[in-house]
Amino acid sequence: MGEQLTRSDVKCIQAEIEERKLRLRPRLIEALQEARSHGDLSENFEYYAAKREKNQNESRIHYLERMLRFARIIDDRSKADEVGLNNTVTVRFEEDGEEESYRIVTSIRGHSLKNLISNESPLGRAVLGHxxxxxxxxxxxxxxxxxxxxxxxxxxESEQDHIRSF
Structure with a gap:
């Protein structure tokens, strides 16, 4: 089974794919051709660096396309008084009285250092719907x-929340 994605996640992934295909790919191909024109490829660092960067871009495109192909689209709507996706929830941990605020996001966007926790994490799964x-x-x-x-x-959810979050 694929990743759980919201419609907004899908839009942002599609935008990244488009950016990589239409803007970045031509620039990387041009850089590769320029480096190739410098002659002997056996000791041409610029050529190998350009080739590696182009290959990384292509790998990223394929990864994102594969993610979309197998994704399971989930609804990010919730009742007004219930914890749902893209909501920020403040909780108190009973064992030590500490309070923390987290935003509940899909698993591909989870980033604990930014207090973005996955809906599939133990805490995220537990608070959803409460x-x-x-x-x-x-x-x-x-x-x-x-x-x-x-x-x-x-x-x-705003589009800015998704910039390079995948």
Whole structure:
């Protein structure tokens, strides 16, 4: 089964593919041809660097196209008072009283250092569909813990949130 993607995720991936195919690819091909024209390829660092960069771009295009081909589109809408995708939720960890805010995103956009947690992570999965004031059990491979949902911010997704987030 493929990645879970929202319609917005799909639009942003398609935009990246288009950018790579229509703008970056021609520029990389030109750089490769320029480097090739410098003569002996056996010791031509510019040629190998240009070739590597072109190949990385092509690999990225193929990866993104494959991701779209096998993706499962999910709905990012939720009730006004329930935690859903692209919402920011503040929770209190019962064991130490710490409060943290996280934005719930699809797995391909998760980035814990930016407080973007996946809807497939233990915490993300646990809080989805719950409301402010709910006490939620988060189950992990190592055991479980409880959090209380303190605040919920319904955040609409903007295109800026997706720039190079894949």
């Amino acid at each position: 409301k402010v004031g709910d006490r939620v059990e988060v189950r992990t491979e190592l055991g479980s813990y409880f959090v209380e949902i303190l605040r919920l911010e319904k955040t609409g």
